[in-house]
Amino acid sequence: MTLDRRNFIKLLGGASGLALAGHAAAQGKAPAVSAGSAAEIMPKGSARRVVVIGGGYGGTIAAKYLRMLDKSIEVVLIERNKEFVSCPFSNFYIAGLMPDMKALTIKYDKLAANHGIKMLHADATAIDAAAKMVVTSQGRLAYDRLIVSPGIDFMTDEIEGYDARTPEIFPHAWKAGPQSALLRKQLQAMKDGGTVVIGVPLMPFRCPPGPYERACLISSYLKKHKPKSKLIMLDANPDVVSKKGLFTKAWNSYYKDIFTYVGGQITKVDTKAKIVVADNFDDYEVAVANVIPPQRAGNIAVAAGLTDDKKRWCPVDAISFESTIHKDIHVLGDATLLPSDGGAMPKSGYSANSQAKVCAINIVALMNDKPTTELSAINACYSAVSETESVSVSHVFKVVNGKIKITASAVSPADFSIAKTEKAYGESWLKNVLTEMST
Numbered sequence: 001m002t003l004d005r006r007n008f009i010k011l012l013g014g015a016s017g018l019a020l021a022g023h024a025a026a027q028g029k030a031p032a033v034s035a036g037s038a039a040e041i042m043p044k045g046s047a048r049r050v051v052v053i054g055g056g057y058g059g060t061i062a063a064k065y066l067r068m069l070d071k072s073i074e075v076v077l078i079e080r081n082k083e084f085v086s087c088p089f090s091n092f093y094i095a096g097l098m099p100d101m102k103a104l105t106i107k108y109d110k111l112a113a114n115h116g117i118k119m120l121h122a123d124a125t126a127i128d129a130a131a132k133m134v135v136t137s138q139g140r141l142a143y144d145r146l147i148v149s150p151g152i153d154f155m156t157d158e159i160e161g162y163d164a165r166t167p168e169i170f171p172h173a174w175k176a177g178p179q180s181a182l183l184r185k186q187l188q189a190m191k192d193g194g195t196v197v198i199g200v201p202l203m204p205f206r207c208p209p210g211p212y213e214r215a216c217l218i219s220s221y222l223k224k225h226k227p228k229s230k231l232i233m234l235d236a237n238p239d240v241v242s243k244k245g246l247f248t249k250a251w252n253s254y255y256k257d258i259f260t261y262v263g264g265q266i267t268k269v270d271t272k273a274k275i276v277v278a279d280n281f282d283d284y285e286v287a288v289a290n291v292i293p294p295q296r297a298g299n300i301a302v303a304a305g306l307t308d309d310k311k312r313w314c315p316v317d318a319i320s321f322e323s324t325i326h327k328d329i330h331v332l333g334d335a336t337l338l339p340s341d342g343g344a345m346p347k348s349g350y351s352a353n354s355q356a357k358v359c360a361i362n363i364v365a366l367m368n369d370k371p372t373t374e375l376s377a378i379n380a381c382y383s384a385v386s387e388t389e390s391v392s393v394s395h396v397f398k399v400v401n402g403k404i405k406i407t408a409s410a411v412s413p414a415d416f417s418i419a420k421t422e423k424a425y426g427e428s429w430l431k432n433v434l435t436e437m438s439t
């Protein structure tokens with residue numbers, strides 16, 4: 001639900017609004033009160049303005065390409081954090097294969113300076129689609145068009161016993177940063193002989209191959225440092241959802257004594273007793289539990305009424321990425337629900353990057369009364385199967401009759417014959433994409 005104009009203006013007078021709005025947004029509900037300060041920050045002049053919420057894989061690229069394509073459009077990028085930590089490759093860090101997260105971390109100063117992007121480090125707490133205003137923890141600001149690329153948040157109420165403190169004991173590490181550090185620390189502190197559980201949620205979720213890559217790298221860590229330990233993967237899906245043949249080959253050939261794949265959805269957690277309960281009628285006593293809860297679009301998208309009936313993902317047009325619910329608001333990356341014919345674009349950084357470029361091209365076209373361009377995009381996804389080897393799957397997507405369709409695909413050879421080379425390709429992709437996002 002979006003605030004209507006009357007409520008919006010009324011609420012701007014509320015003194016205690018900020019905390020409440022932030023809390024409501026964090027719960028994924030429409031905020032009862034918006035930011036208390038009536039101050040309009042960055043008042044809009046005569047220039048046309050696009051505001052972007054979220055400085056991650058989608059938002060940074062959209063902001064950059066908008067400015068590269070049309071310097072007459074003012075671009076404001078709202079991001080709550082001063083630094084961005086990449087989820088891609090965070091599994092290497094978790095498994096102790098990187099000394100720290102420096103190679104995963106980018107800042108925004110060069111991006112902003114090089115392209116004249118106005119950065120606003122604030123929390124976006126509400127969107128008034130009728131008044132074309134974003135409410136933030138610093139005040140409100142006006143837009144002509146808005147891009148929302150907030151990534152994901154979690155549907156934790158689907159797991160009994162899961163509360164605000166659960167991720168401090170059973171980390172999800174599905175947003176990179178402190179959660180990744182905690183999971184790594186727990187693995188390193190664990191006694192040899194302990195049981196580690198990774199809980200995979202039902203699709204769709206961010207990065208379908210991510211849990212299976214994590215299983216490979218944590219197994220590799222245990223094999224080397226704690227060989228009496230076990231890793232159990234509880235998968236809520238009927239089967240491995242990505243690169244099944246390649247991951248199964250790695251598990252069977254490298255990690256047979258450590259790793260077990262089990263069907264089952266985590267339905268309950270008990271952090272005191274250190275037990276996770278699955279719907280396969282088994283309880284698992286854990287030394288370390290990496291519980292990845294089911295996911296939906298980031299809280300701001302839900303709070304702004306951009307999500308579908310299930311309050312999960314944001315339906316968008318496949319060409320412009322404009323929301324089918326609110327005009328002049330575009331949604332990118334993990335938060336989207338794209339109309340697809342056969343193969344959905346995976347929720348990946350690569351997809352978000354591709355979508356951001358097409359979205360920027362089409363926003364500039366729409367703002368200049370020019371025809372739009374149909375999406376043609378790639379997603380290539382590299383996943384590590386061991387410390388030194390990676391595999392990949394790639395797809396080419398096109399829009400056919402308003403829906404996204406896969407027109408070509410490629411997958412790594414089953415014998416891992418180029419897996420060492422693909423590890424290098426993956427590293428180079430990460431370096432390139434993070435450089436593109438930060439300069």
Ligand SMILES: Cc1cc2nc3c(=O)[nH]c(=O)nc-3n(C[C@H](O)[C@H](O)[C@H](O)COP(=O)(O)OP(=O)(O)OC[C@H]3O[C@@H](n4cnc5c(N)ncnc54)[C@H](O)[C@@H]3O)c2cc1C
Pocket residue numbers: 053054055056057058059078079080081084086087088089090091122123124125149150151152173174175206207210298299300332333334335347348349350351352380381382383
């Ligand atoms: C373990 C793991 C491994 C992965 N590996 C790969 C990989 O190898 N290749 C790949 O392509 N993808 C990978 N991914 C997926 C990739 O991380 C995501 O698909 C990608 O980050 C999505 O981009 P996004 O722009 O939608 O969201 P994000 O990149 O998460 O960006 C969202 C940004 O919005 C900000 N934000 C959110 N809400 C607000 C708000 N209200 N106000 C202000 N700021 C806000 C956040 O702070 C964040 O910076 C992986 C994911 C995981 C978890």
